[in-house]
Amino acid sequence: MSSIAGQLAALKRIAEFSARLRGHELGEWHTGEGFAQASCIRCRAELRVYHSVIQPEMDGTALESLCSKGDVERAA
Ligand SMILES: [Zn+2]
Numbered sequence: 001m002s003s004i005a006g007q008l009a010a011l012k013r014i015a016e017f018s019a020r021l022r023g024h025e026l027g028e029w030h031t032g033e034g035f036a037q038a039s040c041i042r043c044r045a046e047l048r049v050y051h052s053v054i055q056p057e058m059d060g061t062a063l064e065s066l067c068s069k070g071d072v073e074r075a076a
Contacts, residue, residue: 008036012029015063023067024062025040026038027039035048035049035050045060047059047060047063
């Protein structure tokens with residue numbers, strides 16, 4: 001088991017949770033070189049997570065602003 005993959009999976013979960021708190025509904029994740037990104041299927045706000053052994057990070061508008069199309073309904 002790769003620790004980088006585990007770290008990335010954990011980061012994605014945290015990022016998804018944070019985005020959902022703001023009303024976003026994330027679509028599919030796309031994994032790139034050293035990062036993964038997803039965007040809200042409603043307002044297209046983006047979210048990125050970077051997996052780094054030194055300092056894992058996440059950023060994106062989905063973490064900073066509320067979903068403009070969100071009606072704050074609980075999916076689950
Ligand atoms: Zn949104």
